[in-house]
Amino acid sequence: MDERLLDIKDMTKCYGKKEILRNINLSIHKGDSIALTGHNGSGKTTLLKIMAGLVNPTLGTINNPLHCLINYIPERFPPLNLTPRQYIRHMGLIEGLEGKEISRKSQELFESFFMEGMDNIPMKHLSKGTLQKVAVIQALLRTPSILLLDEPLSGQDIDSQNLFISLINRLRHQGTAIVLSCHEKFLVHRISSEVYEIANGNLTKILIDESSFIEDDTRMEIYHENHK
Amino acid sequence: MKTISKLIKYHIHLYMRSANMVMPITIYFILLYFFYSTYPVDIVSNFTLTMVTVFFAMTWIGFLFHNASDEIQDQLLILKIQNSICYYLSKVFFLLL
Numbered sequence A: 001m002d003e004r005l006l007d008i009k010d011m012t013k014c015y016g017k018k019e020i021l022r023n024i025n026l027s028i029h030k031g032d033s034i035a036l037t038g039h040n041g042s043g044k045t046t047l048l049k050i051m052a053g054l055v056n057p058t059l060g061t062i063n064n065p066l067h068c069l070i071n072y073i074p075e076r077f078p079p080l081n082l083t084p085r086q087y088i089r090h091m092g093l094i095e096g097l098e099g100k101e102i103s104r105k106s107q108e109l110f111e112s113f114f115m116e117g118m119d120n121i122p123m124k125h126l127s128k129g130t131l132q133k134v135a136v137i138q139a140l141l142r143t144p145s146i147l148l149l150d151e152p153l154s155g156q157d158i159d160s161q162n163l164f165i166s167l168i169n170r171l172r173h174q175g176t177a178i179v180l181s182c183h184e185k186f187l188v189h190r191i192s193s194e195v196y197e198i199a200n201g202n203l204t205k206i207l208i209d210e211s212s213f214i215e216d217d218t219r220m221e222i223y224h225e226n227h228k
Numbered sequence B: 001m002k003t004i005s006k007l008i009k010y011h012i013h014l015y016m017r018s019a020n021m022v023m024p025i026t027i028y029f030i031l032l033y034f035f036y037s038t039y040p041v042d043i044v045s046n047f048t049l050t051m052v053t054v055f056f057a058m059t060w061i062g063f064l065f066h067n068a069s070d071e072i073q074d075q076l077l078i079l080k081i082q083n084s085i086c087y088y089l090s091k092v093f094f095l096l097l
Helices: A044-052 A084-094 A099-112 A128-140 A158-173 A185-191 A210-226 B002-017 B022-037 B043-068 B071-081 B084-096
Strands: A004-015 A018-029 A033-037 A059-063 A070-073 A146-150 A177-181 A194-199 A202-206
Touching: A004 A044, A018 A044, A018 A177, A018 A202, A033 A044, A033 A185, A044 A070, A044 A146, A044 A177, A044 B071, A070 A128, A070 B071, A084 A099, A084 A128, A084 B002, A084 B071, A099 A128, A128 A158, A146 A158, A158 A177, A158 A185, A177 A185, B002 B043, B002 B071, B002 B084, B022 B043, B043 B084, B071 B084
Parallel strands: A033 A177, A033 A194, A070 A146, A146 A177
Antiparallel strands: A004 A018, A004 A059, A194 A202
């Protein structure tokens, strides 16, 4: 479990003269589950994109020594003119999967995410929550070494949230490192082993406040009861 | 090269599902109709005008294709193929088609 997948050293990111992230040091190991919290605009998405190699840091280095596969689930998924099935097929082919394997995996994932009947509707007509599910499915076609999730539960219904959490925990046990940015404490509690807060450009490790999670979980249980 | 051809297929599928191509092609054919239906037909100047119209329609299609691409989707695809040059080349080849 100590295999190092990604190393961020003395990383700083500036947009113009504004320093978004300052002197960040972070190592991601196999099976890690890291939550990034912080206010809107604090730099969570930027940090995830830098980890993915989609944005270059202004200073510092990002090392991916094993050249491991990194997949990213964005917060806002574009409503394209393709149906989820067509889109997932293209993504699978681009990733190098065989047609039969894509059909089997996508069918399994569509069923798991309660998307039967919606997989042939153009994505531009789907709701935000359903688009988010498509974003999750495209990221899980091949098991990544690192999965980056940007506010993954936004707009998802309770059943899908629970399924999502169990799926992520399963991936984690298989050795996939999870890094997610989120505001939901119950998600942090149920998925993450380490929590970091980004404030004023600094990344600080915070201790998990069990009492607040218990309170949050109780709130979730009440919500579940009310929605049965 | 295999990845580029798969990306081109994806671009073609996505682009054909949009209505982006309709206006440039319609305008192109309307202009061609006007150029070649006016008497007397001046072959040389009409060829020149056709070439200018083709250039105009292709530029229009290129701009529409560029505007239609979503930044997040671009990033997801670059992450999947782990090669941004390969991705942008696929876009260039699609436009050349």
